[in-house]
Amino acid sequence: MSQKHVFNVTMTCGGCSGAVNRVLKKLDGVENIEIDMEGQKVTVTSTLDSDKLLETIKKTGKECSYVGVA
Amino acid sequence: MSQKHVFNVTMTCGGCSGAVNRVLKKLDGVENIEIDMEGQKVTVTSTLDSDKLLETIKKTGKECSYVGVA
Numbered sequence: 001m002s003q004k005h006v007f008n009v010t011m012t013c014g015g016c017s018g019a020v021n022r023v024l025k026k027l028d029g030v031e032n033i034e035i036d037m038e039g040q041k042v043t044v045t046s047t048l049d050s051d052k053l054l055e056t057i058k059k060t061g062k063e064c065s066y067v068g069v070a
Numbered sequence: 071m072s073q074k075h076v077f078n079v080t081m082t083c084g085g086c087s088g089a090v091n092r093v094l095k096k097l098d099g100v101e102n103i104e105i106d107m108e109g110q111k112v113t114v115t116s117t118l119d120s121d122k123l124l125e126t127i128k129k130t131g132k133e134c135s136y137v138g139v140a
Contacts, residue, residue, distance in 0.1 A: 012085035019089070019131030059129040061089030 002031055004070035005050045007042045010063040019060050027056060043070055072101055072117045074140035079112045080133040089130050097126060113140055
């Protein structure tokens with residue numbers, strides 16, 4: 001079953017948010033990605049668990065943390 | 071023996087260049103990282119081969135390519 005997971009991610013430009021979007025899009029099991037740059041939030045609809053998603057976002061080199069299920 | 075490897079990396083703000091710097095800094099075998107945001111170039115002094123360095127930069131979600139040894 002897919003859930004909506006919310007993450008805090010430090011993003012300061014379209015290049016930052018585009019990078020986060022690209023790495024998440026590559027994962028199997030990610031259905032939707034919403035990026036709120038102003039609010040510094042990324043919401044991922046996925047069947048994957050939050051640890052796997054957080055680990056993937058971390059690989060971008062951005063500071064990030066898990067907020068919870070939306 | 072360490073070499074200076076040059077990469078083209080699309081970076082548009084300090085958040086972008088900071089992310090690239092952070093992922094490279096974590097690698098064992100990386101001695102120095104120079105980031106030229108205006109020139110969209112990253113120069114890495116390392117004992118690692120260019121493939122390993124490029125793979126690491128790619129994980130940030132930035133568009134990147136290998137230029138050559140400086």
